[in-house]
Amino acid sequence: MGKNRAAVRAVGVGISVALLVAGAAACSSDDKKKDPAKADAAATAQPGASSAAPAPKGPEAFTAAGYRGLKPGMAKDAGLATGALEAAPVSLLDGCTDFVYKGGPAPDQARMTAEAATEARYKDLNAKADAAAGKTPAPGGTLPPNASAKDAAAAAAGSAAAAKDSAATAKLMADATQSIVDMMVARETKEKAYLATGRVSFAAAGLRELVAPAEAKTAEGIGAGTTLEALQAAYGAKGLQPAKSGKYVFPVEGQQGWQYEFTMADGKVAGMAVVNRDLKCV
Template sequence: MGKNRGRIRAVGVGVSVVLLVAGAAACGNDDTKDTAKAGSTASAAPASAAPTSKAPEAFAAVGYRGLKPGMAKEAGLATGALEAAPVSLLDGCTDFVYRGGPAPDKARMDAEAATEARYKDLNAKADAASGKAPAPAGTLPPNASAKDAAAAAAGSAAGAKDSAAGAKLMADATQSIVDMWTAREARDKAFLATGRASFAATGLRELVAPADARTAEGIGAGSTLDALQQAYGAKGLQLAKSGKYELPVEGQQGWKWEFTVDGGKVTGMAVADRDITCG
């Protein structure tokens, strides 16, 4: 009987040991699963946090922000890339800035309108006067009377007066041309950093890049003249009479790249067809 009790105790101890070992194994398995799960989550985190930012759109001759050469004004506004109110009406063109650009400057626009009206008026008068120049007075015959001489003198005086008025008109008309060029340059400078789009009746004729824009070759405001020449020198870049560096746009008849350079650095760039008139 004592032997049997010893055996029963032995069996009981053995069962306890087995249960303890099994429990420890189960706990170990749970820990392993938790560790594996944590490792899996940690390894998945970087994938979900991968950057999704896209490179900025390049300023290109074929278009920018949905705006394309020749596009109608209404279609250009429908892209949402431009502010709805025009910022300049000079030369009969309608200019808009990109979204977020400056509001229209009424004082500057009124000054542009006055300059253009004076330019048109004076040059129309100058053109008309150029076909009405007084004929030179003839030589009086030897037997001319005092009355004839007085009439000739009066005619000469009138001619001189007309000539003086004509000379002043021509001078004023010439100054009005200078004033128009000054107004155009002031407009261009005002939107050199913000950029703008200019429309003629036939469609988009000029696209000016904002200061932060870059071409596919990395050229933009702040680029050196050396970098500009390295990027486009072999493609036909030349210094034009306007003082800008120009480059024909391949595949787009009449369109050119225009780079404004000051102090050895690019300060502005645009693509334009200057053969398209606005008025």
């Protein structure tokens, strides 16, 4: 009798298990009909199912193809529309409009005012120097043997005037030359001010200079702090060479006029840019 009862219980347990399994399968089927995506997600969470996630992306590389949505040659309005730049310009020197990346420093109004004054003086003095250079000095001439005292006095006055004009012209030329030096200093000061933060410069024809922030690196891992030896190893075969400016440059393949520029300090990269200096600001 005991054996029969045990058998009955075993059969009952088996039936219960079968019913539970069938119920779970039915629920799973109903859930999948209601939300297939949820069901598939649950399936992947099961032991043995594939759970590989997409590999995380590394930092964006600084390349000639573009950076932070900004591309060489793109219009200023299109560049601002990317949201990668601060809206207020930080320099208007040479007729270009420069911006910093989002979160960069606010415009330095004192420096911008000084830039404007330097550029105005440069344009004024060089226009006057060009005009003066086109004038032919009046000849001093010689007095004939029978010249009167009046003739001699007139000749002396003429020579003095010519000498005075020459002195004024010489001073004008010197001032114009100094204004060129002042402009070069203003450009270098601007470059240094945004060497670490980076900046983007737009000419009338579009984006002409893309300066990388200090944290950026090229696809080859070159960036601020890279030694000259490593820079040469990475780009020596691509035409890297020193420029008159003291920077190291090499052309961008397939982009006429564009080149990489690396500013050096103490044998290491202090800043880098992609630029087309054939694109004039105005």
